[in-house]
Amino acid sequence: MTYAPEVSVVIPTRSRPDLVTRAVSGVLAQTMDDLEVIVVVDGPDEGTVTALAAIPDHRLRVLVQPSKGGAPHARNTGARAARGRWTAMLDDDDEWLPAKLEVQLKLAYSARAATPIVASRLFNRTPRAESVMPRRLPGPDEPVSEYLTVRRGLFYGDGFIQTSTILAPAELFHRVPFTVGLRRQQELDWTLRAVRHDDVELVVAPDPLVIWHQDEDRERISLEMPWRQQLEWLQRSRDLFTPRAYAAFTMSVLSSMAAPTRSPKVFGELLREARTHGRPGAIDYLTFLQIWGLPPEVRHRLRDRVLGRGRTNRADAAR
Template sequence: MSAAPEVSVVIPTLARPDLVTRAVRSALAQTVTDIEVIVVVDGPDPATRDALAGFGDSRLRVVQLGQKGGAPNARNVGAREARAPWTALLDDDDEWLPEKLAVQLRHAEAATVPMPIVASRLINKTPRAEFVMPRRLPSDGEPVCEYLTVRRGLFHGDGFIQTSTIMAPTALLRRVPFTVGLRRQQELDWTLRALDHDDVALVIAPEPLVLWHQDEDRPRISLNSPWEAQLEWVRTMRPLLTPKAYAAIVMSIISSMAAPTRDVRVFRMLLGDARRHGRPSAIDYLTFFQIWLIPPQLRHTLRDRVLGRRRPAPAPMPDPRATALPLPPVPTTTPGNDVHA
């Protein structure tokens, strides 16, 4: 591979050889063949190196890190190693459909900004159901931070972005690296910080192009993340969030992590924080109380049963320019007791 490939694929992994080989297979099977696949092994892991050695494909490159630094650090390493103008991210437990990169490159070519972040819908696969997320595309004039966080119903996923759906200019991933040490909401954190640059916009392909495997019998960092650290994170993100978005994150994402404490003081503190710095809506209040009152497993089962019955009609293929979303001006957040959602 002397000439630069068209797309670099970055896959961070550690100690999951069966999963990462599945992810690599889906990347190498893309209809866009002029690619390189960079697997960043996040620490000593002979089993993964042995599994990857069996591919025998010159497009596959393995970068071995000397010690564990976490997925955000591994993605940053991969972006620095990338030789293509575009870098697509793939988590080791997800898969791509064969047309994923081809569709995204078409949207990238049609984008009206120099640095488009091209995402897509995905198929959320759980043991109980399969459904497409996000369930809708952004509305005209809708702030991106609200599209990605504010619910229109009791279940998340109206607006949504997930790491394995993201393709972005390699230069942008180097300019705005992932936040090392952040254990949850890594893609939301990166997307909002990247969109704070004037030459960046979000483009969403309406087709589901990724298989997102959820609730499999394996450890998930995202299920063990301390809520205190995530609360500190969202507080630092306030300049990039509208009051509606801030309230939605605190009353949904942070609360879902804190609710297992069953601590009334935490309940009151989060509710007060969302009201003081945000504008909760009626949906936010309903979400907040059901998170604290209904056990997580029961909530997940109800969600999957309700959403799994929905068979959304295939989305029409709009002009790719129609889904380009420059970040609108974010109102300055001031302390207060406004109540919204």
């Protein structure tokens, strides 16, 4: 009989052996040990396979894809191979705090819905500063699309979800796979499609349980700015957003990607998109104008000054 752990952890990776071994070590050090770790290597990668082979733990499984298919495809592969009742996602460049799974499972088993998505706050760590996100939890009966997109201040992170925080029943990842080929907003796309099902509920743990490493001196998908492709995804996905959320996403996240073009034509295009298909609020207009009016490095320094913490911080203490 095949052993079925309580939790399967899926980690997609490629050509980052040092980072993925750090991620795996954090999973194997969890305060609950009834788990398996499935590392999906996205294409032939001898260095990563060799590094993982040096980890002497029977709970680790390594699956090597025959060719590169991207992180969403690798996550789907891992989810299909998972044997646990619950599946948790972890990006190879992030870390979990030791009680992450234990805390989330308690919330999962006490959730109202039959199929809870349990996320958590995280420590957002950049080379300059650190902050805790999301800054607030979902309100009662608040549409998930609005919680994840509508700002209450000028900086992102009021409501937020990131892949490495997500734990859900294994069957939900079979029912709602990640969208293959989507470069950005993969977790937002997945969450909004999942919560459309009547039995699904989003729950956010109030404590930060993940360290989200935003190292800006190395290649990361989240540093890419494919605004045109993101606009096409947004237009295909209008039914996932309320009008308020649609305008907020267009005037904040999408505008942040497009603003480096400094193009008046693009400025007007996105403003029309938000006004025609969404319902902007005053904060959306303020956000839109500061994104287009201030250089990204100025906005980042201002955000870090207002929201950030120093490098000696609570995440190190928590670990």
